[in-house]
Amino acid sequence: MTVEDDALTSLRDSGLLNLLNWAAPAAFAATDQIYDEDAGHDQGVIGYLNYKHLTDLMDRATGNGRFELGEDVEGTGSDVLARGIAPEAFRSMPSLTSKAIARNNYRQSPGWAADGYRVLLQSYVFGRVDDIKWGKRSDAKRRVASQAFIGQEALFDNADFGLQHIPGIPDGDGFAGLTLVAAHAFNPVTKQFELYIGQSKNPVFPMDTCWHWRHLLLSGGTPAGGLGLPVSPAPLGDAASIDVDDVVVRMKKPRVSQEAGTSNG
Template identity: 65%
Template sequence: MTAEDEALAALQASALLDVLKWGAPVSFEATDQLYDEDQGHDQGVVGYLNFKHLQDLIDRATSNGRFKLGEGLDSLGGDVLKRGITPQAFNAMPHLAAGVVVRRDYKQSPGWAVEGYRVLLQSYPFGKVDDIKWVQRSDAKRRVADQLFVGDNTLFSDEEFGLESIPGIPDDDDFSGVTLIAAHAFNPTTKQFELYIGQSKNPEHVDDSCWHWKKLLLSGGTPTGGTGLPVAPTMPSGGASTDVEDVPVRIKRTGAGEGSGAANG
């Protein structure tokens, strides 16, 4: 079994993959409702909104973040979970038992972990999943792309590399395992979108890939120049986030009827 197969199997067994594939289109549709080019919204705004929407939806489905259960509670009421999303989105939401997926942030970058794997989010311009320059992203994303890749069916000893844990990020005391990236993109003009999962890499040479491996989870939308909301995504059998740092962006309403709102990458 390859490193990719093992990672995907673990994420599928925990249903975290289901949460990502549910949350991404819901996030993009929410962003589409707020995006307004006439108010100066650009790719940075799109990436920020997608990030914040997706973060909230993952927390919602996994009982983390502001949806974390209080002591003595088995679940949150539907009135709480339904706030801020459409009835259709709520009805389609995977319902994971609390504790199956836990928050394991890295250097202030939100992360969600299952046994042996953690997922961080990154936005990118649609169609540019192979052009992400991790050294230009946040310190967290740069360090994640530097983590050791244990190749297919290859075993290494700690002594060979002088690391306390293989694989993983040596300076991360809160999580031991492989950190992956869920890369997401949405074009509000064409309504095209895509979602990838993979292990990022800082290339050693100009022609090297920025991924050890990546898997397309979702793609959809109308053709270039088309209109309308995102269509049902396709799920391949077989990339990712706007080039936006993890910094806050604030969007204000400028008047009645002028839609914009706030919802990070």
């Protein structure tokens, strides 16, 4: 197995991959509802809306951020979790075990971590995932792209000497694991969208890549001038899981209040 395979397997097992595949189409659909070219909305607005919607959805499903429960609170009603998102998105929201995915920010950049992997968000212009200039992004993204890439051979050699390499960001925040980036793009005009997961890289020469590796999770839509009807990023669970295995896990909110009128889940 490669480093990429190991990462994807762990992300599937923890539920993080399934969470991203659910949240991205729901976020794009929400952005599509707000986007108005006649109001002067541009790529900056699109990227910001996608970022805000994704952050909210990730926190909503994992019980983090404004959905975090106090120690003396046993559950959040479904009416609270369903408020502010499409009914289809709420019905297909992944169920996660308690504390399965923790909020783990890096230098004010929202992140979610599980089993030694942390995922940050980054928007880009559709079709230009290989042109992201990490050095021109936030300081957090520049530092994340400075992580060393440790291949399987290096890990094997270290094991022979009883050593264990712990990946991490140089001068980081003490997170003992690998920080990945979920890169997302949505074009509200053509309805094209993409979602990648990978380990970013600061290029060392002009034609060098900006990724150690990247994996396409989702894509859709109809290119400009193409035939057929555009495929909208509808927030449906089945549509969000075409290219990855579904992960069956339990909900972090173990009990729902009786006032919500739903059973425990």
